[in-house]
Amino acid sequence: IDLAKIERLTGKDRDELDEISRQGEKVIVKVGGQKKEFTANQVLFDHCLACELPTPQEYDILLGEPRPPAPNMEASGKNIAGLKGIPSAERWQSWQNELSRCIRCYACRNVCPACFCQRCFVEETEPQWVMPMPRWQDNLIFQIVRNIHVAGRCTDCGECERVCPVNIPLRSLTREMYDIVGELFKFKSGMDKEALPLMTHYEQEEAEDFFR
Ligand code: SF4
Ligand code: SF4
Ligand code: SF4
Secondary structure, three states: OOHHHHHHHHOOOHHHEEEEEEEOOEEEEEEOOEEEEEEHHHHOOHHHHOOOOOOOOOOOOOOOOOOOOOOOHHHHOHHHHHHHOOOHHHHHHHHHHHHHOOOOOOHHHHHOOOOOOOOOHHHOOOOOOOOOOOOHHHHHHHHHHHHHHOOOOOOOOOHHHHHOOOOOOOHHHHHHHHHHHHHHHOOOOOOOOOOOOOOOOOOOOOOOHHHO
């Protein structure tokens, strides 16, 4: 359940919610002595709405019954489609506003299963890729470079957006990259454990020298 969505729908802070329960496809929220009902599509995380593997491919113990995949790509991609639908100057302004709120806590990077470097590029001082002060320009560079680094490894788990304390819509960047990787390379990270990682192997016959 995406508490940020419930906050928007109820107009209440998550600390004010008394109880959240699920009855079939309905989600019941008790707040201020009132009971409000929502559909799962209204309150699930966007990345959960896009889930292609509700039953894991491998498991030791499966809790509950196996479920067939039923991704709702339209609902899942609503925010991204909204952003893509606005003129580029407005989109630029929107990202500037969003990234101005980033406090550079690095929670998005620390939670990410694809970000496991011993020393992240943001900690480098020679050269210094980003300044430590969370200016929006440096925050933008951090997110763009991180997004490129995790291309082909990001599984659209949505954790980076979920943990962001200031609710920056990071999945709008990471899911877009996930789709671009899928489109260009017909590759989805995390789907096949036998598949070689996309960006870490190359063929001797690669046309571009920089690969070798
Ligand atoms: S989690 Fe949010 S606030 Fe923290 S560094 Fe990432 S984008 Fe910035
Ligand atoms: S959605 Fe992608 S970038 Fe974000 S935490 Fe998951 S794997 Fe990392
Ligand atoms: S942002 Fe890049 S350098 Fe930093 S931990 Fe993630 S993959 Fe590594």
